[in-house]
Amino acid sequence: MIQALAPGEPRRLVELAESPLLLTIMAVVHTDKGELPDSRVEVFKACVDTLLLRWHTERTPGAGARSLLESLAAHGVRRINLYQALWEMAYEATLAVERGAGRGGDGRALVGEGILRSSMHRHLGDAALKVFIEYCQSANGLLLFEGKVRRPDAAPDAPPECVYSFPHLHFQEYLTARHLAQLPDFDRRAEDLAARPAWREVVLFLGEHLCYDQDGGNPRLARDLLATLCPAEAPTEDDGWRRVWLAGELLPGLRAVSPGRLNAAKDPIDRRIVERLTELLETGSALAGSVRDRAAAGRTLGRLGDCRPGVGLCPTGATGALLPDISWVAVPGTAEAPRLPGHKDFQTFKLGDGVKREPEYPDADELWPQDQPGIDLPAFYMAVFPVTVAQFRPFMDDGGYGRRQWWTQAGWDWRQTEGVVAPGYWDDPEWTVDNHPVIGVSWHEAMAY
Numbered sequence: 001m002i003q004a005l006a007p008g009e010p011r012r013l014v015e016l017a018e019s020p021l022l023l024t025i026m027a028v029v030h031t032d033k034g035e036l037p038d039s040r041v042e043v044f045k046a047c048v049d050t051l052l053l054r055w056h057t058e059r060t061p062g063a064g065a066r067s068l069l070e071s072l073a074a075h076g077v078r079r080i081n082l083y084q085a086l087w088e089m090a091y092e093a094t095l096a097v098e099r100g101a102g103r104g105g106d107g108r109a110l111v112g113e114g115i116l117r118s119s120m121h122r123h124l125g126d127a128a129l130k131v132f133i134e135y136c137q138s139a140n141g142l143l144l145f146e147g148k149v150r151r152p153d154a155a156p157d158a159p160p161e162c163v164y165s166f167p168h169l170h171f172q173e174y175l176t177a178r179h180l181a182q183l184p185d186f187d188r189r190a191e192d193l194a195a196r197p198a199w200r201e202v203v204l205f206l207g208e209h210l211c212y213d214q215d216g217g218n219p220r221l222a223r224d225l226l227a228t229l230c231p232a233e234a235p236t237e238d239d240g241w242r243r244v245w246l247a248g249e250l251l252p253g254l255r256a257v258s259p260g261r262l263n264a265a266k267d268p269i270d271r272r273i274v275e276r277l278t279e280l281l282e283t284g285s286a287l288a289g290s291v292r293d294r295a296a297a298g299r300t301l302g303r304l305g306d307c308r309p310g311v312g313l314c315p316t317g318a319t320g321a322l323l324p325d326i327s328w329v330a331v332p333g334t335a336e337a338p339r340l341p342g343h344k345d346f347q348t349f350k351l352g353d354g355v356k357r358e359p360e361y362p363d364a365d366e367l368w369p370q371d372q373p374g375i376d377l378p379a380f381y382m383a384v385f386p387v388t389v390a391q392f393r394p395f396m397d398d399g400g401y402g403r404r405q406w407w408t409q410a411g412w413d414w415r416q417t418e419g420v421v422a423p424g425y426w427d428d429p430e431w432t433v434d435n436h437p438v439i440g441v442s443w444h445e446a447m448a449y
Contacts, residue, residue, distance in 0.1 A: 001027065004036045008430035010252075011040040021167055025050055039253070041208035044174040051142040052082065068135050075128040082132075085123035086142070087182070090166070090175035092119055098198050109172055110146060110163040136164055142171070170201065177205035181216065187228045194229055194246050195239035203229075207250035211257050219257045223269060226250055230273045241286045244276045245293070248300040277301040278308060302435035310384045311435050313391065324391035326383050333379035387449070390434035392441070395449050396422065411444030420445070 003009070005017045005026075013036065016022040029046045030036050037043050053067045069079055093109035116136075120129050137145040144167060148160035166172040180186050180193075180202065190206055193199035210222035229247040234240075251273050280286045280297055287293045298306075306312055310327025317323075356366040400406055401421050414420070424440020425431040431439055441449070 001030050001036070004030075006429075008428060011036075011043060013040070013043060016168055016170065019168060022047070028054070039208055039212040041174065041205055041212050044171065044205075045213065048086075048142060048171070048175075052079075068132070068141070071131050071135075072124065072128045075125065075131065077124050077128045081123045083178070084182075085120045087175050087179035088123070089116060089119035090172050091179035094172065094176045094198065094202065098196070106169060108165045108169045110149070110165055111143065113162040113164075116143075116164060142166065173201040174205045176202045177209055180206050181209055187221070187225045190225060191228045191243065195242045200242075200246065203246060204249060208253055211250070211253035217257075219254060222250070222254050222257075226254060226273065227269050230269070230276055232272070234276065234279060235286070238287055238289070241280050241283075241297075242293070244273065244280060245287075245297040245300060247273050248277045248297070248304060251304055274301070274304055274307070277304070278306070281308075298435060299433050302433040306390075306435040308435075311388055311390070313394065321394075323394060324387070326391075327385065328381040329384055331380050331382055334374075334376045336379060386437035387441075388434065389432045389436050389438045392423070392438040392449065393434075396426075400448060406448040408444065408447055411447055414442075414444050 004011065005014050007014050013026065016026065025047045026036060026043070028050050029043070032050075033046070037046055052069050066074075069082065072082060089111060090109075092115050093111045096112075096115065097107075097109045116133070117129065120132055124132060135141065136143045143164045146163045146165050149163050150158070150160045166175070180189060183189060186206070190203045194203045207222055207225055209216065210218050210225060226247045229243040229250075235244060251270060255270070277297060277300060281294070281301065287297065310325060312325055313322040314325035315322060354368060354370040356368070358364040358366075401415065404412055407415065420442075423438055423445060426440065
């Protein structure tokens with residue numbers, strides 16, 4: 001359970017664990033199943049089932065023996081009726097938020113009673129709707145009663161309206177995605193919605209549902225969705241690049257359910273998504289307004305396999321062993337460097353320009369004499385990229401930390417004294433995406449590498 005809630009874990013369940021209510025629900029699911037499901041969408045499905053089937057009877061001392069679903073069944077409501085009603089209500093509430101109405105402080109929709117009644121009545125009927133509203137106001141489960149508010153667009157003499165919310169924004173997004181999956185043109189709607197911030201997670205949940213859900217999932221439709229998000233034509237604006245990025249986020253799920261056929265070497269959709277993500281990172285104008293989004297798209301490519309020269313590995317030698325694929329750039333030495341106007345000392349390299357103080361770190365003061373003579377440098381090569389995690393991994397896999405021949409005497413003594421067996425943060429998935437620079441490497445470790 002603790003491992004499933006670790007930061008950087010692909011299901012991002014740590015975001016739910018901040019809520020005591022949702023942490024408790026996940027603990028109940030974990031107890032029932034022995035572990036949390038492998039995919040995020042299955043975790044949410046299990047949590048929704050728990051809230052509808054067991055939550056009221058487990059959390060309320062002296063409560064009746066019947067769960068919400070059992071109470072609704074007495075009025076002829078089947079489970080699918082309730083689920084379809086919840087999906088539709090979440091969808092309508094998300095639309096209302098995008099129109100500027102009913103948004104809570106954390107992005108969740110404040111579901112007005114008008115939306116609740118119109119969505120639920122079609123699927124439940126009068127008597128069952130009353131049971132459901134009583135559940136929302138007392139059981140503190142899937143839809144929480146938040147009190148009464150006056151809608152901004154209401155008439156001056158209109159009474160305040162009861163409003164409700166989901167326990168976490170991701171529950172709203174998951175349920176919205178389930179409704180979207182029922183629409184006949186869901187892939188085209190998803191294409192339109194994918195570039196809009198309020199709908200990004202919804203489309204992710206939609207793709208995950210199509211990949212993983214045993215009750216309605218369809219990998220073929222998931223593949224069609226990815227083809228729609230990443231068409232043959234390269235994007236020319238940020239909305240298109242955001243769709244490509246989202247397709248890349250969904251591609252691991254599709255690979256997981258089609259392991260024998262779907263891979264970058266054989267499947268044109270897989271190959272196209274990886275190529276487009278690479279193009280995104282090599283196009284300076286793509287997502288130029290958001291460094292965070294460009295970095296996130298780069299992490300997505302790293303998880304899929306970043307094939308840019310200088311970033312990963314390549315077969316080397318007679319054995320074809322995978323070793324770092326370093327892209328080198330030649331840097332001319334001082335003797336070969338051209339003289340530039342106004343740079344009469346360009347052919348020598350001077351260390352510093354007098355004393356440079358570091359107020360916060362006095363030990364880091366640079367104490368170069370102003371009359372320090374220049375020095376000549378030979379030509380050398382520099383790598384285009386820092387050493388990446390993927391490029392450091394062969395050293396780890398080959399037992400580099402335990403092989404004395406690669407270490408200086410000082411480095412070996414340091415490694416043994418400190419008990420170092422890996423770079424700092426090597427076990428933290430947040431810092432070990434394959435195309436990220438490796439971090440936590442000391443001078444001794446760099447020399448051994």
